[in-house]
Amino acid sequence: MYASESAKAASASESRYRITVPIAPARNARVIALDTRAASVARRISDGPWANARFYTCETTPDRGPADEFLLYRLDGVPAALDDMLRDTDVVVIMATDDSGATRAAAIGSACTARAITTAGVVLGDGFEADDAVAALRPHARVLLLSADESDAFELLRALRV
Amino acid sequence: MLRQDINELLTQTGPGTPMGDLFRQYWIPALLAEELPENDSPPVRVKLLSERLIAFRDSEGRYGLIDEFCAHRGASLWFGRNEGSGLRCPYHGWKYDVTGQCIEVPSEADNSSFCENVKLRAYPLVKVGDVLWTHMGDPAKRPALPEFEFAHVPPEQTYTSKRWQQCNWLQAFEGGIDSSHVTFLHSGGLQSDPLFKGAKGNEYNMKDTKPFFEVADSEGGLFVGARRNAEEGSYYWRITPWVMPAFTMVPPRGDHPVHGHFWVPIDDENCWTYSFDYHPARPLTAAERQAMIDGHGVHSKNIPGTYRPMANMDNDYLIDREAQKRGETYSGVAGIAMQDASLQESMGPIVDRTKERLVPADSGIIKARQKLRKAAIALRDEGVTPPGVDTAHHRVRSAAVVLPQAESFLDSCGDAIKATPGVPHSSV
Numbered sequence A: 001m002y003a004s005e006s007a008k009a010a011s012a013s014e015s016r017y018r019i020t021v022p023i024a025p026a027r028n029a030r031v032i033a034l035d036t037r038a039a040s041v042a043r044r045i046s047d048g049p050w051a052n053a054r055f056y057t058c059e060t061t062p063d064r065g066p067a068d069e070f071l072l073y074r075l076d077g078v079p080a081a082l083d084d085m086l087r088d089t090d091v092v093v094i095m096a097t098d099d100s101g102a103t104r105a106a107a108i109g110s111a112c113t114a115r116a117i118t119t120a121g122v123v124l125g126d127g128f129e130a131d132d133a134v135a136a137l138r139p140h141a142r143v144l145l146l147s148a149d150e151s152d153a154f155e156l157l158r159a160l161r162v
Numbered sequence B: 001m002l003r004q005d006i007n008e009l010l011t012q013t014g015p016g017t018p019m020g021d022l023f024r025q026y027w028i029p030a031l032l033a034e035e036l037p038e039n040d041s042p043p044v045r046v047k048l049l050s051e052r053l054i055a056f057r058d059s060e061g062r063y064g065l066i067d068e069f070c071a072h073r074g075a076s077l078w079f080g081r082n083e084g085s086g087l088r089c090p091y092h093g094w095k096y097d098v099t100g101q102c103i104e105v106p107s108e109a110d111n112s113s114f115c116e117n118v119k120l121r122a123y124p125l126v127k128v129g130d131v132l133w134t135h136m137g138d139p140a141k142r143p144a145l146p147e148f149e150f151a152h153v154p155p156e157q158t159y160t161s162k163r164w165q166q167c168n169w170l171q172a173f174e175g176g177i178d179s180s181h182v183t184f185l186h187s188g189g190l191q192s193d194p195l196f197k198g199a200k201g202n203e204y205n206m207k208d209t210k211p212f213f214e215v216a217d218s219e220g221g222l223f224v225g226a227r228r229n230a231e232e233g234s235y236y237w238r239i240t241p242w243v244m245p246a247f248t249m250v251p252p253r254g255d256h257p258v259h260g261h262f263w264v265p266i267d268d269e270n271c272w273t274y275s276f277d278y279h280p281a282r283p284l285t286a287a288e289r290q291a292m293i294d295g296h297g298v299h300s301k302n303i304p305g306t307y308r309p310m311a312n313m314d315n316d317y318l319i320d321r322e323a324q325k326r327g328e329t330y331s332g333v334a335g336i337a338m339q340d341a342s343l344q345e346s347m348g349p350i351v352d353r354t355k356e357r358l359v360p361a362d363s364g365i366i367k368a369r370q371k372l373r374k375a376a377i378a379l380r381d382e383g384v385t386p387p388g389v390d391t392a393h394h395r396v397r398s399a400a401v402v403l404p405q406a407e408s409f410l411d412s413c414g415d416a417i418k419a420t421p422g423v424p425h426s427s428v
Ligand code: FES
Pocket: none
């Protein structure tokens, strides 16, 4: 006999009556690597157990005109427009290792904010080389994971069921 | 979500488990000093990291933490007579000192050396502040004593309580770094709790219910910064430190004392929540101390003579739906401590983390689990000493500050998040 419903409901034996239904992947995630080192991390983690996540790079293309008109690339090299990429997504994870992507960080961040897409920034390494990128992401990213490493990025995506 | 094998790794702390070995690298709270108030006071049962132990204070004031059961035929030494510099089993009179050494076996010849070979497992028990700490790991690797500020300020500036929580340590601890629940679950307390109310920061807290988070590595663990809008052009930051494995602090409010917790596994389905409150620069007022004793703030009102909260799962936490309707409490449960505990216990003894749906705002928890897992594996596979063992890692503080929007809390709060003796905490 339990002294109360609370005690009964929380007991280990009662846990077998918790409803179990398969949990659909919650997030249609886009993972964007802002710079070269972040891109190699994205490549490595891209073959994880992901349901809907898609990975992009946006490395410097100085000859392509103004910085805020950059192109994104899928990992197979096919270019993608920011607008198209953000369609049908509900979480964007932006990875940075240095400041070279700061302008793009601001552009992607504000595009996400404008579309009410939750944004997370993952700053790999000690963070010192990426302070401009962090400052550019700060107004937009619901969370900034600073001094993260590759496995943090992987675990974040897994925890979010992307 | 978390894989089941990782959930097991992080939640099991018994002898020989990777997390159990991790916890055994540190000094951890074993009991409150008030539980052994004087020499030869009654022994106290202590269960820690799934080991049953007995704590006692002998006739010379030495503290001991030894195997609960007599080496003769296994009777509990809780029934022992604590006298004449040792604890004597009342069954057949075997007697032990604070090191667990058997010092008398009455049935043996007077000068027999038999008892020299009888020694119970024992751990050191040392008073630092209001807490008796133990180290249950390899004596050869025993670290220096803890240097957390709450245990080092003068006694009149600090207060510590504890309560039994009926769930695994990890889900209790995770509440300690989960800043996003405060605006919901504890909203009532921000207005009415004598140890919280009246701070300017509370207004920012209530006005902006969608904080942004920054999670940053520290040498001993993490700093989790939660930021909300303040006046035009500035942010209100609440910074929570975590020192591995299980020490967290709550960001302060106004000139109220600052508080925090130490989450200690009893076994895999129960833990002790130690709750402390201190002011780095002044004595606690009589009213503050009384409020703490009465179970306000992070403390709990316990059943007299026990460390079990009055509001507990056996009485549905005394839930008051009318108070909930009136808006006095958000969940209907009174008190910050039991608001947390009721929900954490409701998850079950060990929550099934494979079923979670985490969101980016849970990143502090995600990162903390990662750090625990990595540290436990590095210790197991390579013998690496984990973060938080070095006492320099203990000298941190929580902080609540308003900063210009462009500033990062880590760059701007270097001093605020360091414990500097005698210097008031940074608080709004
Ligand atoms: S809203 Fe967080 S556990 Fe229900």
